[in-house]
Amino acid sequence: MIRTIIRFSTALLIALSLSLSVNAQERGFITIASTTSTENSGLFEDILPQFTESTGIEVRVVAVGTGQALRIGCNGDADAVLVHAPAAERQFIADGCGVDRREIMYNDFIVIGPGSDPAGIEGTETAAEAFQIIADAEAPFASRGDDSGTHKKEMSIWADAGIEPAGSWYRELGSGMGAALNTAAGMDAYIMADRGTWISFDNRQNLEILVEGDPNLFNQYGSVLVNPANHDVKHELAQEWHDWLVSEEGQAAIGAYRLRGQQLFTPNAN
Amino acid sequence: MLDAFASAFALIISGDAELLGIVGLSLRVSLSAVFFASLLALPVGAAVALFSFPGRSGVIVVLNALMGLPPVVAGLIVYLLLSRVGPLGPLGLLFTPTAMVIVQSLLIFPIVAALTRQIVSDLWEEYREQLTSLGASRLRAIPTLLWDGRFSLITALLAGFGRATAEVGAVLIVGGNIAGVTRVMTTAIALETNKGNLTLALALGAILMTLTLLINGFAYGVGEFSRRRYGA
Numbered sequence: 001m002i003r004t005i006i007r008f009s010t011a012l013l014i015a016l017s018l019s020l021s022v023n024a025q026e027r028g029f030i031t032i033a034s035t036t037s038t039e040n041s042g043l044f045e046d047i048l049p050q051f052t053e054s055t056g057i058e059v060r061v062v063a064v065g066t067g068q069a070l071r072i073g074c075n076g077d078a079d080a081v082l083v084h085a086p087a088a089e090r091q092f093i094a095d096g097c098g099v100d101r102r103e104i105m106y107n108d109f110i111v112i113g114p115g116s117d118p119a120g121i122e123g124t125e126t127a128a129e130a131f132q133i134i135a136d137a138e139a140p141f142a143s144r145g146d147d148s149g150t151h152k153k154e155m156s157i158w159a160d161a162g163i164e165p166a167g168s169w170y171r172e173l174g175s176g177m178g179a180a181l182n183t184a185a186g187m188d189a190y191i192m193a194d195r196g197t198w199i200s201f202d203n204r205q206n207l208e209i210l211v212e213g214d215p216n217l218f219n220q221y222g223s224v225l226v227n228p229a230n231h232d233v234k235h236e237l238a239q240e241w242h243d244w245l246v247s248e249e250g251q252a253a254i255g256a257y258r259l260r261g262q263q264l265f266t267p268n269a270n
Numbered sequence: 271m272l273d274a275f276a277s278a279f280a281l282i283i284s285g286d287a288e289l290l291g292i293v294g295l296s297l298r299v300s301l302s303a304v305f306f307a308s309l310l311a312l313p314v315g316a317a318v319a320l321f322s323f324p325g326r327s328g329v330i331v332v333l334n335a336l337m338g339l340p341p342v343v344a345g346l347i348v349y350l351l352l353s354r355v356g357p358l359g360p361l362g363l364l365f366t367p368t369a370m371v372i373v374q375s376l377l378i379f380p381i382v383a384a385l386t387r388q389i390v391s392d393l394w395e396e397y398r399e400q401l402t403s404l405g406a407s408r409l410r411a412i413p414t415l416l417w418d419g420r421f422s423l424i425t426a427l428l429a430g431f432g433r434a435t436a437e438v439g440a441v442l443i444v445g446g447n448i449a450g451v452t453r454v455m456t457t458a459i460a461l462e463t464n465k466g467n468l469t470l471a472l473a474l475g476a477i478l479m480t481l482t483l484l485i486n487g488f489a490y491g492v493g494e495f496s497r498r499r500y501g502a
Binding site for chain 1: 353354355359360364365446447448449451461463464465466467468
């Protein structure tokens with residue numbers, strides 16, 4: 001009996017280790033640091049297999065906020081980044097951390113809040129105006145507070161409105177887009193989100209889109225290669241990924257990705 | 271809630287390849303971590319129990335305190351060690367399952383070592399005279415006492431395993447939750463929660479709990495069986 005148990009356990013362990021061998025592609029893999037919005041929206045799940053199919057390169061995505069993604073890239077722990085904060089991306093290159101920034105695609109940010117809209121922002125033309133009304137009403141507002149691309153954009157809108165948000169109504173969460181939406185839904189707070197994450201988000205409760213279409217809410221995604229002069233990164237493979245993203249094939253793949261009947265990202269490489 | 275359990279059941283029945291991969295990786299990472307941590311923690315715990323040396327009380331207090339080491343802190347330390355700009359950067363281990371095994375070992379080691387010290391210490395009190403009269407040195411007594419306490423020590427290993435499979439902060443930082451490479455049960459649950467897909471998240475949670483239950487039941491069964499057969 002004991003022997004059977006031992007045999008069984010051994011077999012189980014061997015099966016386990018076999019079941020885990022990662023199917024490495026013949027040409028190896030690259031690691032890219034990207035944002036939670038691209039991961040949570042399911043875009044990568046859709047386009048990465050197409051890239052791997054045509055090049056034989058596997059892509060491993062670490063999805064974090066834009067700020068952290070750029071730090072991971074600067075430390076050489078990723079081979080390329082795909083993020084959405086153009087000013088921070090240019091700084092990343094100026095700091096010598098990255099080379100060759102390319103614009104890939106865009107979507108937009110939206111201001112979301114409880115359907116009852118206690119501050120009354122629905123119908124305002126611009127996000128800055130809406131933020132002004134929220135601040136005046138001291139209605140609960142959930143901020144990402146995590147130095148992500150969305151957080152940077154939110155801060156720039158507060159600056160446009162001439163407000164330094166503070167007080168018990170302004171809640172800095174320090175979490176990713178999805179987690180922040182969960183929290184906002186739980187406390188009926190206003191929040192700014194990217195449209196991709198919103199479309200794929202299930203736990204909306206009372207939340208709805210209240211302000212959209214302000215040109216200032218434009219959300220540009222860019223790809224930057226990690227500077228090969230600093231670290232031993234897989235520059236050539238990453239370059240192929242970079243080129244594929246702006247190629248006709250890559251752009252078509254991005255444009256074709258739909259979720260719940262809606263296009264999440266519009267390709268705009270030039 | 272019921273939806274979650276229904277979809278958990280459906281997921282298990284469907285034998286979804288991605289789910290199997292995630293469950294398999296969770297088990298492999300955590301079992302490896304328990305193995306490597308115990309390799310060191312069992313003798314260290316026993317040695318601290320048996321030998322007197324300067325600063326021994328300090329070591330015991332530190333071991334006990336480290337049982338509460340916050341996973342995020344452990345994750346951060348290992349991240350800084352393994353990052354390309356860190357001392358072990360050239361090994362390229364960040365964002366691999368190996369990194370996750372390292373960080374979980376770090377979390378498990380104090381638990382197994384501290385519990386082993388307690389168990390061996392108690393046994394030593396009990397068998398001290400017997401062992402010394404047989405002429406066994408303290409060093410020679412270590413394997414005997416570990417073998418003698420094996421049934422209690424299994425509980426220590428299970429405590430370590432539980433800690434490893436349950437935590438999310440550390441493996442998220444050093445593993446990166448990469449689909450198909452470093453995504454384990456807890457990080458998958460966190461991801462689905464972030465997508466607002468609470469039903470699927472809870473379903474994954476139910477599967478994780480079931481697995482933990484099965485493993486604990488298995489260990490308990492083996493323990494009981496051998497206890498009855500060989501006496502404890």
